[in-house]
Amino acid sequence: MWGRSQGDAHRAGAADYPGRMEIQGLPGRLLDELGPAIASGEIPEGAVLRGEDLEERFGVSRTVVREAVRILEGMRLVASRRRVGITVQPKSLWDVFDPMVIRWRLAGADRPAQLRSLGSLRVAVEPAAAALAARHASDDDRRELSSLAVELTVAAREADLTTFLGYDIAFHALVLRASGNEMFAHLGDTVGAVLTGRTEYHLMPHQPEPYAIRLHREVADAICGGDAAHAERAMRTIVTGALEELNQQLG
């Protein structure tokens, strides 16, 4: 009815995308130019682009421009109207949860505001995710979480910030995934982007604070032990701490 069903077609596909997967082809190239320019405010809201101009400016055909614009339209970054052109929508209409939009804003002038928003979101979501994980996590997840907490500690002790960052991202992503809530799980990549951005932001001056490390182990232990309240409390301490540190850094 709906085309041949290849039940295992996605098996190989899942391995092909080691994290993020971009839109490909020429429309993707166009997106990489327009998206950041709009998301960062370089092209201000209310600005009007003409499809024909974009064709010339980027030396691509109508087809390519239209498809790229369609994608931007799907994110609510722009709206295309006859006789008017392609207008940049007001920020309040943007799909601020779209991973691409988040990435573009993190990379541009909106970075502080985006970090703040995400910080508050983390404070709201991650403790709840930790509590759910303490109840619903699989045995495998608990084991891996415990393992990650250990490797986190080791990397911190050795002041190896790069691998520490990797384990930190994996830790938070795993907690979110283990919560069993698909929406929480999808924030894993976003949190990863925040942690990366934060590390880049203050140029890795400090080594990870021992207190924060201990809290991570506490979260892992609580989740492994099924202590939802404890997991939630420890995770809340982590993320509120991160938010305060962020506010301090940003003034």
Next chain:
Amino acid sequence: MWGRSQGDAHRAGAADYPGRMEIQGLPGRLLDELGPAIASGEIPEGAVLRGEDLEERFGVSRTVVREAVRILEGMRLVASRRRVGITVQPKSLWDVFDPMVIRWRLAGADRPAQLRSLGSLRVAVEPAAAALAARHASDDDRRELSSLAVELTVAAREADLTTFLGYDIAFHALVLRASGNEMFAHLGDTVGAVLTGRTEYHLMPHQPEPYAIRLHREVADAICGGDAAHAERAMRTIVTGALEELNQQLG
């Protein structure tokens, strides 16, 4: 540099979209068919669609099919690859925060799971939003919130479920917006969809419970008075109650 800037171009536009704005034109029509079919699982993950088949099936041209597929690709619902076709991506890759995807899933077979996910998200986010609103809300927002709480109470007393639903949606959306966090604010429409879906789900058998109504007034009063802790607590009671009721309804 980036096209003429029409600073007030969005003023009229903002009024044109009274809630949701769809993709328009023939691609939009195609999306309304394919999106729900994929989101509901009617077209299973791993299924392969051919562009040419879609052209025939819907009687539209390549242009239209390609643009619709590009939008679906932007939501990570499908991926288009040469020589293989348009494959439906595994659920774990979908942009589950995309408002369109949420709406499609709420309308289809995935509705219970989607309601559960959103219920947990509400429990995480809305109390935090209420706390932030108590600190950052503008005077206008506080006034309107208070007013909404009153009208909510009246509608509940008169057992007018339809207008009650409207005020309830407006109330929660306002709290989220008044939090000052753009990401929270964008969950307003989603929460509205949940409340609507919930009301439709158990076929409006009960009148709103007086206890829940009182809690809404409590939230409004706490936010107006700047009592963040109280606002957060009352809101948490509301959303956890809603989640429990939901779990009871769904078994």
Next chain:
DNA sequence: ATCGCTTCAAAGATATGACGTATTCAAGTG
């Protein structure tokens, strides 16, 4: 001078034909 209708043209929306290109699958070869 203002209002309302008509007319025109700008710009996107759609359709279509042609060609490019990557990828799969299978035939062929060692």
Next chain:
DNA sequence: CACTTGAATACGTCATATCTTTGAAGCGAT
């Protein structure tokens, strides 16, 4: 049996033509 190679396939891109919508100019009447 493993490897190479080639052809078929389905998406990717370009170019062009036509249609549709709609903002704005033009114009007449009140």
